[in-house]
Amino acid sequence: MASAHSSFIIVGAGVFGVSTAYHLIKQYPKASVTIVDRDNYDADHRVAASWDWNKVMRADYQDPVYCELALEAQDVFTSDPLWKPFFHQTGLYWMCGRDYARNCMANFERLGRTTGITVWSVEEARKMFGGLFEASDYTDVEQVLVNETSGWVASTDCLRAVTQRILELGVKYVSEEVATLLLDRDGNCIGVQTATERQLRGSHVILCTGAFTPKLLELSAAAAGVDDLRAGSRILAGAVTTGMVPLDDDACARFAEMPVGFQGYTMPFIGSLPPTKDRELKWWGQKIFKNTTEVLPGRFISMPPTDADYAQWRVSKTLKEDVAQVSSAFYGSEAATWKLEKHRICWDAFTTSSDFIISPHSSSKGLYLATCGSFHGYKFFPVIGKYIVQMLHGSLPEKLAKRWAWDRERPEPAVNWPRWEMRDLMDPAGTSRP
Ligand SMILES: Cc1cc2nc3c(=O)[nH]c(=O)nc-3n(C[C@H](O)[C@H](O)[C@H](O)COP(=O)(O)OP(=O)(O)OC[C@H]3O[C@@H](n4cnc5c(N)ncnc54)[C@H](O)[C@@H]3O)c2cc1C
Numbered sequence: 312m313a314s315a316h317s318s319f320i321i322v323g324a325g326v327f328g329v330s331t332a333y334h335l336i337k338q339y340p341k342a343s344v345t346i347v348d349r350d351n352y353d354a355d356h357r358v359a360a361s362w363d364w365n366k367v368m369r370a371d372y373q374d375p376v377y378c379e380l381a382l383e384a385q386d387v388f389t390s391d392p393l394w395k396p397f398f399h400q401t402g403l404y405w406m407c408g409r410d411y412a413r414n415c416m417a418n419f420e421r422l423g424r425t426t427g428i429t430v431w432s433v434e435e436a437r438k439m440f441g442g443l444f445e446a447s448d449y450t451d452v453e454q455v456l457v458n459e460t461s462g463w464v465a466s467t468d469c470l471r472a473v474t475q476r477i478l479e480l481g482v483k484y485v486s487e488e489v490a491t492l493l494l495d496r497d498g499n500c501i502g503v504q505t506a507t508e509r510q511l512r513g514s515h516v517i518l519c520t521g522a523f524t525p526k527l528l529e530l531s532a533a534a535a536g537v538d539d540l541r542a543g544s545r546i547l548a549g550a551v552t553t554g555m556v557p558l559d560d561d562a563c564a565r566f567a568e569m570p571v572g573f574q575g576y577t578m579p580f581i582g583s584l585p586p587t588k589d590r591e592l593k594w595w596g597q598k599i600f601k602n603t604t605e606v607l608p609g610r611f612i613s614m615p616p617t618d619a620d621y622a623q624w625r626v627s628k629t630l631k632e633d634v635a636q637v638s639s640a641f642y643g644s645e646a647a648t649w650k651l652e653k654h655r656i657c658w659d660a661f662t663t664s665s666d667f668i669i670s671p672h673s674s675s676k677g678l679y680l681a682t683c684g685s686f687h688g689y690k691f692f693p694v695i696g697k698y699i700v701q702m703l704h705g706s707l708p709e710k711l712a713k714r715w716a717w718d719r720e721r722p723e724p725a726v727n728w729p730r731w732e733m734r735d736l737m738d739p740a741g742t743s744r745p
Pocket residue numbers: 322323324325326327328347348349350357358359360361362365366367368487488489490519520521522523524527550551552553595657658659681682683684685686687688689690691
């Protein structure tokens with residue numbers, strides 16, 4: 312059990328890792344808390360899914376657990392001076408199914424949080440926001456949910472600011488790649504070994520390694536000879552492509568007050584975020600993919616490409632077209648004239664249910680996991696660490712402990728499960744351009 316005398320090694324400085332460090336150091340100001348990441352927290356580019364221009368902050372979930380958790384996070388984003396500067400409460404426009412709108416509303420009603428949330432017919436909704444979504448593709452859309460309290464977060468800026476804060480509070484930051492976990496003879500986890508063979512030891516090792524988690528566990532299982540360390544079918548590394556378009560003065564005036572836009576919840580699940588401070592509009596594509604690779608002889612897992620930057624800027628023509636197609640689905644022919652830039656492949660860890668894994672590892676005492684954002688984890692940044700610390704204490708409410716357990720029954724994969732193989736979305740050899 313965690314205490315003021317424990318020493319914590321957190322691997323990964325994305326939102327799961329930084330939030331854990333934040334809540335730990337606030338609870339135990341004198342504890343030894345070290346966060347290790349391959350990238351500097353203020354590097355120009357990072358591989359973290361949490362490193363991004365912007366992320367959607369919304370509590371519009373059918374699932375009551377995530378609705379309540381997101382409201383808790385949203386309350387921090389709207390009130391706490393550390394987080395507030397990064398939240399833009401632009402509202403959200405969600406083209407969805409009738410059931411989705413009804414289930415979200417039921418959650419808000421149960422929690423007494425219905426102010427600013429309305430449901431509209433497609434005809435009514437098309438006229439809203441100055442007709443910005445007039446030309447959108449409403450195939451299979453039954454209703455539009457508008458939530459004025461949702462919005463987006465300037466995600467990299469927020470991640471940097473909170474990391475800076477935890478360093479001021481006494482957390483140590485080590486910029487190194489973790490090569491393997493360190494296990495003692497009894498299989499207990501006692502620390503990590505970095506790629507430069509430096510050993511960092513602690514009573515608690517918490518993996519917040521996102522899409523890299525299955526690979527790190529495979530390598531550690533092989534090094535320690537403990538097969539059960541592996542993630543197996545629990546976690547899949549998957550990715551999607553994003554693209555930005557810089558807006559000219561006219562377009563910027565039209566889109567300046569736009570809400571976050573979502574389309575669909577069955578298939579496809581696509582979205583568009585309002586302009587950033589650099590006047591850029593962002594989309595993500597519809598093709599969610601994995602990268603099945605032989606990580607060790609005879610061992611195949613999905614993992615990000617082996618390049619130090621996960622090859623995140625090497626985006627094929629097929630994937631760029633995927634993003635461009637989504638921009639037209641939102642803004643019709645107007646989007647055809649836009650030149651999309653800054654394409655990026657963003658990797659995250661998935662579970663079949665889109666639930667997180669926040670749990671002790673059942674095969675190695677001292678080892679814990681806090682990962683599997685499943686494409687929706689950023690918004691919980693201010694509060695997720697509180698629950699991770701509860702897990703370390705063994706005091707996570709039973710409902711959450713079961714839901715986020717390492718060992719549990721898992722359902723069939725959710726809609727956004729990575730079904731494509733990355734190799735099938737690459738350009739033919741020799742035709743790629745940067
Ligand atoms: C395109 C895209 C759009 C998204 N949009 C949204 C959104 O709008 N709203 C939302 O709420 N969520 C969104 N998400 C999901 C969200 O970004 C992620 O769920 C969340 O950021 C995951 O955080 P994390 O801390 O688990 O992982 P990450 O942010 O990926 O951080 C993991 C960190 O671990 C480090 N690491 C890994 N292995 C090692 C190692 N061996 N040694 C050292 N360091 C290591 C990495 O360098 C990285 O910094 C989106 C995700 C993607 C990909």
